[in-house]
Amino acid sequence: MLKVMSEKELAQKSVEYRKKILKYIYQAKAGHTGGSLSCIDILNVLYNHTMNVGPDTFDSPDRDRYIQSKGHTVEALYVVLASRGFFPESDLETLCKYQSHYIGHPTRKVHGVEQNTGALGHGLSLSVGTAIAGKLDKRDYRVFTVLGDGELPEGSNWEAALSASHYKLDNLCAILDKNTLQISGPTSAVCNTDPVDEKFEAFGWAVRHVDGHDIGELVTALDALPFEEGKPSLIIAHTVKGKGVSYMENQLKWHHGVPDKQQYADAIQELDALEVTLA
Amino acid sequence: MNATIENIAVSQRANLEVFSGTLQHLAQSDRDIIVVTSDSRGSGKLVPFGQKFPEQIIEVGIAEQNLVGVAAGLASAGKKVFAVSPACFLTARALEQIKNDVAYSDNPVKLIGISAGVSYGALGSTHHSLHDFAVLRTINNLIVVAPADNFETEQAILLAAETDVPVYIRFGKKQMPLLSEEEKTFEFGKGRVVREGSDVTIIGTGETVAPAILAADKLEREHNISATVVSMHTIKPLDYDLLRNIAASGQPIITVEEHSIYGGLGEACASFLIQNDFHNRFKIIGIPDEYTVTGSQTEIFNHYGISEGGIAAAALGLVR
Numbered sequence: 001m002l003k004v005m006s007e008k009e010l011a012q013k014s015v016e017y018r019k020k021i022l023k024y025i026y027q028a029k030a031g032h033t034g035g036s037l038s039c040i041d042i043l044n045v046l047y048n049h050t051m052n053v054g055p056d057t058f059d060s061p062d063r064d065r066y067i068q069s070k071g072h073t074v075e076a077l078y079v080v081l082a083s084r085g086f087f088p089e090s091d092l093e094t095l096c097k098y099q100s101h102y103i104g105h106p107t108r109k110v111h112g113v114e115q116n117t118g119a120l121g122h123g124l125s126l127s128v129g130t131a132i133a134g135k136l137d138k139r140d141y142r143v144f145t146v147l148g149d150g151e152l153p154e155g156s157n158w159e160a161a162l163s164a165s166h167y168k169l170d171n172l173c174a175i176l177d178k179n180t181l182q183i184s185g186p187t188s189a190v191c192n193t194d195p196v197d198e199k200f201e202a203f204g205w206a207v208r209h210v211d212g213h214d215i216g217e218l219v220t221a222l223d224a225l226p227f228e229e230g231k232p233s234l235i236i237a238h239t240v241k242g243k244g245v246s247y248m249e250n251q252l253k254w255h256h257g258v259p260d261k262q263q264y265a266d267a268i269q270e271l272d273a274l275e276v277t278l279a
Numbered sequence: 280m281n282a283t284i285e286n287i288a289v290s291q292r293a294n295l296e297v298f299s300g301t302l303q304h305l306a307q308s309d310r311d312i313i314v315v316t317s318d319s320r321g322s323g324k325l326v327p328f329g330q331k332f333p334e335q336i337i338e339v340g341i342a343e344q345n346l347v348g349v350a351a352g353l354a355s356a357g358k359k360v361f362a363v364s365p366a367c368f369l370t371a372r373a374l375e376q377i378k379n380d381v382a383y384s385d386n387p388v389k390l391i392g393i394s395a396g397v398s399y400g401a402l403g404s405t406h407h408s409l410h411d412f413a414v415l416r417t418i419n420n421l422i423v424v425a426p427a428d429n430f431e432t433e434q435a436i437l438l439a440a441e442t443d444v445p446v447y448i449r450f451g452k453k454q455m456p457l458l459s460e461e462e463k464t465f466e467f468g469k470g471r472v473v474r475e476g477s478d479v480t481i482i483g484t485g486e487t488v489a490p491a492i493l494a495a496d497k498l499e500r501e502h503n504i505s506a507t508v509v510s511m512h513t514i515k516p517l518d519y520d521l522l523r524n525i526a527a528s529g530q531p532i533i534t535v536e537e538h539s540i541y542g543g544l545g546e547a548c549a550s551f552l553i554q555n556d557f558h559n560r561f562k563i564i565g566i567p568d569e570y571t572v573t574g575s576q577t578e579i580f581n582h583y584g585i586s587e588g589g590i591a592a593a594a595l596g597l598v599r
Contacts, residue, residue, distance in 0.1 A: 061356070061357065107383075108384060108385065114355070115351075115352075115355065115380070115384050115386075116379060116380075116383045116384040117379070118379070119375055119379050121344075122348055122375075122376065122379060122380055124348075125344065125345045125347075125348020125349050125351075125352065125376070125380070126348050126349075126351055126352040126355070126380055127352060128345070128348070128349050128352060129348065129349035129350060129351060129352020129353040129354075129355070129356075130352040130353070130355060130356050131352070132337060132349065132352070132353060133352065133353045133355075133356030133357070133358055134356065136313070136334065136358075137356070137357075155344070156342075156344040156345060156348065156376075159339070159340075159342035159344055159345035160345050160348065160349070162340065162342070162345075163339050163340075163342075163345055163349060166340075167337075
């Protein structure tokens with residue numbers, strides 16, 4: 001059974017998660033650092049507050065589902081799944097190592113992972129299919145997916161967005177990790193998708209904006225689902241790539257940059273200091 | 280009078296119709312049977328299915344990537360999902376979804392490629408699937424099947440519904456003759472010997488098995504040559520045991536497929552044979568690497584020798 005966490009406890013969890021993301025990326029010398037730090041508060045609230053899934057209920061047909069469309073920020077997912085007890089955290093010592101199941105994108109070989117993702121623009125269709133099945137079977141589970149703003153130009157997202165509203169999937173919630181940066185530059189400069197709220201609204205979705213690092217706003221929005229009966233919900237989470245480590249924030253190089261020894265120490269020091277203020 | 284596929288297919292149906300009939304039969308007693316279509320109800324002969332089982336058909340519109348992704352999501356929630364779309368679009372447009380969402384994620388979707396090969400005839404290359412065996416053979420965790428006749432089609436659909444691994448099944452829309460009254464076994468990965476012979480072996484798949492049988496009749500009638508004919512309905516996993524037995528007999532081997540000569544049945548057989556020290560005379564008949572000639576499926580088949588005369592001539596070339 002999920003322990004009910006206060007917003008303060010959730011905020012503390014986020015700091016702990018950030019430190020672990022950095023630890024395992026630093027050890028593996030690989031990972032998608034900036035994006036993992038931008039989506040971690042979302043995953044924290046989903047797994048520690050919103051969703052009715054845990055290691056003991058993962059086989060239940062009634063569990064809530066989480067499908068990570070932006071698969072490359074798998075380090076955030078691994079850290080959260082480990083903390084929820086899906087597998088021992090020590091498994092992450094093998095991240096990206098020879099013959100490890102813990103590869104650089106989600107796979108179902110890892111307990112708790114619903115779908116193998118990594119190629120962009122796949123999570124929403126998978127979520128739509130899963131949500132349709134829930135409606136057909138009259139089950140109450142909900143389906144959550146985190147999209148990256150950089151992956152939105154993939155046309156399959158928009159095909160899926162159409163189906164989601166066509167089938168009135170109010171059991172589906174997409175959360176857009178809108179960190180506004182992608183590998184080759186600002187998302188607005190690479191391929192502008194704004195105003196993204198109006199686009200999804202035009203596709204028949206109910207849309208809300210939140211500060212994607214404000215635990216209270218995430219909790220409030222996720223508690224309010226569905227935003228409209230008969231419509232899929234989109235939460236546009238305004239986030240900062242590299243959030244929590246000042247020298248990484250909004251810096252393109254940290255898309256998949258790996259900190260060196262000194263940088264790692266600096267980042268942990270900064271997060272330790274934050275932790276003290278939250279205690 | 281030349282034998283034709285049409286006049287030996289008397290009383291038989293198109294494999295497409297058998298597919299849709301079998302699905303209706305299955306859906307009657309199993310509410311988990313779900314069909315997903317991309318505006319392909321009409322071309323998939325699924326209009327009656329949709330009328331009878333409106334809750335068991337999901338329409339995504341002309342959006343094949345979404346078709347396959349949605350199908351994978353449904354399958355992950357325990358549905359027995361048939362994703363139905365013309366083979367050309369299903370296996371090219373949605374290849375990444377097949378690779379990742381179905382095969383790699385191990386969501387046991389049944390991918391149904393309708394109007395496969397050159398079934399669309401004069402509609403041209405956009406509508407032909409001459410690449411599907413080649414690309415799908417390289418994807419791990421996917422069974423690739425091209426049933427030849429009504430029996431094989433029905434069996435393939437029934438088996439696919441119960442199997443918990445991903446399957447791709449492709450067929451055309453032409454009336455097909457029954458290959459054999461006697462050979463009534465069917466399992467994925469086991470080729471069917473539908474005619475026994477001693478001089479040459481013709482290995483066909485899908486709608487090329489029928490002309491292979493006509494060619495075998497012609498060889499016997501006109502040249503006293505006795506041909507074995509195999510329906511190699513499963514392209515992957517390929518029936519290596521059967522291939523080994525055929526090759527050990529020393530007979531020349533001809534493969535015939537409604538597919539590019541590259542990467543399909545023929546090259547799959549050749550790869551096995553050469554790596555196992557079999558050096559039988561060998562020929563691949565299929566669609567060559569060129570702009571496919573304009574015409575109906577039958578005209579295209581005849582043009583490239585996927586025909587009674589073409590296959591027989593190839594056999595004569597190898598036997599003599």
